[in-house]
Amino acid sequence: MTWKTYLNKITAELIEYLENDIQYLRTPASKIRQIGRREIELLIESYKKWKPEKLILKGNTKISHSDQAKLTDFLKKRRQGIPLAYITGQQEFYGLSFRVNKNTLIPRPETEILVEYVHNLVLKRFHNSNRRFMLIDVGTGSGCILVTLAKLFTGLKLNYRAIGADQSEKALKVASFNAKKILRETSKIGFVKSSFLDFLNKRRNNQDIPCLITANLPYLSRKEYKNLSGEVSNEPREALLGGRTGCEKILVLLSQLLKLKLKAEIFLEISPTIYLRLKKYCALNKKISNFRFIQDLNKRIRLLHLSI
Numbered sequence: 001m002t003w004k005t006y007l008n009k010i011t012a013e014l015i016e017y018l019e020n021d022i023q024y025l026r027t028p029a030s031k032i033r034q035i036g037r038r039e040i041e042l043l044i045e046s047y048k049k050w051k052p053e054k055l056i057l058k059g060n061t062k063i064s065h066s067d068q069a070k071l072t073d074f075l076k077k078r079r080q081g082i083p084l085a086y087i088t089g090q091q092e093f094y095g096l097s098f099r100v101n102k103n104t105l106i107p108r109p110e111t112e113i114l115v116e117y118v119h120n121l122v123l124k125r126f127h128n129s130n131r132r133f134m135l136i137d138v139g140t141g142s143g144c145i146l147v148t149l150a151k152l153f154t155g156l157k158l159n160y161r162a163i164g165a166d167q168s169e170k171a172l173k174v175a176s177f178n179a180k181k182i183l184r185e186t187s188k189i190g191f192v193k194s195s196f197l198d199f200l201n202k203r204r205n206n207q208d209i210p211c212l213i214t215a216n217l218p219y220l221s222r223k224e225y226k227n228l229s230g231e232v233s234n235e236p237r238e239a240l241l242g243g244r245t246g247c248e249k250i251l252v253l254l255s256q257l258l259k260l261k262l263k264a265e266i267f268l269e270i271s272p273t274i275y276l277r278l279k280k281y282c283a284l285n286k287k288i289s290n291f292r293f294i295q296d297l298n299k300r301i302r303l304l305h306l307s308i
Contacts, residue, residue, distance in 0.1 A: 001068070004059035010071045011040050017079050023229040039084050043074050046088040081230035093144045096151065098178050100142050103170035105239040107144040111216055113302050114269050115145055117294060118214060119152050131210070132159045138196055138215040138253060140164035141239060143175030145214050146189055147182050154186050165194040168238075196253050200260055211264040215253060219271045221246035246274045251281065258287045258308060268304040275301040282306055 015036035018024050024032055041052045047070065050058070077087050085091040085106045091098050093107035094115055100106055126133055137146035146164045153160070164179075166172050172191045179187045192199045197213075219242040220228070232240070242249045250268060257264060270278060275293060282291040282304075291306035 001063055002060050003055070003063045003067075006063050006068060006071065007040060007055075007059075010075055011036050013075055014039060014078060017075075021229050021231060022227075023231065039078075040071075042084060043071070043088060046090065081234050083231050083234060086234070091142075094148045096144075096148060096182055098142050098144050098147070099174055099181070101170075101174060102234070103168055103236060104142040104174050105216075105235055107142060110296065110302055111145060111269055113294070113296055114214060114216065114267055115148050115152075117303060117305070118212065118267050119149060122149075122153070122158065122212070123156075126158055126160070128157050130157070130159050132161075133210040133212060135160055135162040136197075136211060136213045137162075137164045138213060139217050139239070140166045140175050140191070141171050141216075143178045143189075143191075145216065147175070147179050149214075150179070150183055150187065150189055154183070160188065162189040163199075164189055164191045165197070165199055166191075167193065167195045168236075169193055197256050197260065200262075208263065211262050213257070213264055213266040214268075215250075215266065216269040217249045217253060218242040219246045219250060219269075219274055221273070224273070242274075245277060246271060247277045247281075250274070250278070254281070254306075258285070262308070265305065265307045268306075269302060270304050272301045278304055 015033055018032050018036055019029070024035075027035075041055065044050050044055055045052075048067075074087060078084070083106055085100050086102055089099060089101060091100045091107050094112050098107055122133075125131075135146070135149065137143070140146055143164055146162055150162055164172070164175050166175065172193060176191050179189045179191075183189070218238065218240050220240050221242065222244050224246065225233075225237075225241045228240070250270070253268075254266070257266060270293075279293070282288050287308055289307045291304065293301050294303035294305065296302040
């Protein structure tokens with residue numbers, strides 16, 4: 001059997017699975033076909049190191065039994081709802097390849113909005129100024145936010161220290177690996193096991209140094225979590241479920257931050273479904289000096305930026 005014949009068979013079966021997945025119910029059939037073909041290409045690229053162009057050239061050559069077995073196993077796992085990123089062990093984010101596994105949330109395009117926003121703010125405020133600042137990523141997971149920012153800062157005249165905090169040691173190992181792989185010797189990131197900002201209570205911090213805090217905390221309500229597709233629900237529950245309303249873990253972080261004597265700003269990825277609750281919280285809290293919500297390209301609220 002040729003590569004082309006076997007790939008057509010596997011791709012057709014994958015597309016059938018995707019068409020029945022809840023997350024693609026409103027996706028046009030043509031788009032689902034594109035997604036299916038791209039998944040196959042990414043799988044083969046991850047283990048064969050073949051780009052799509054080479055795969056086309058190999059189309060009429062015989063496919064080995066081991067390659068058939070690899071593709072069959074892949075299809076089996078996808079039908080079980082295991083995300084492609086967990087099967088290949090990697091996910092692209094902001095043009096960088098990050099290691100991921102079942103202990104980390106899979107980076108998504110929506111989070112790139114947060115990275116872009118913080119990057120632009122830092123350039124305006126700190127570039128070439130030699131002003132010190134601290135950058136903290138809470139619930140760092142794979143480290144995609146912090147590592148990407150550090151990569152973007154490479155070569156710039158910035159005087160900063162970066163810390164990635166997570167309560168999962170397994171996630172911190174993944175984040176540390178990504179920092180070393182992507183940043184190499186330029187890494188300025190330290191990682192610490194901590195629930196939210198608990199680690200700051202145990203350290204003496206210079207309160208005059210501006211502190212920029214990023215976080216993509218769980219923001220799904222219980223109802224939203226129950227209605228997730230099988231694929232998304234294979235990701236860590238603690239990285240998805242924000243509580244009864246979806247706000248609970250975000251409010252824990254904000255409450256903790258407001259008790260610390262820091263000159264701080266926080267940048268939170270949020271869901272439009274919790275926008276009104278967070279807006280009310282910020283408006284009623286006198287310790288919050290400024291806050292604003294940022295929309296994505298589809299005019300959906302995706303980011304909360306507040307200062308204390």
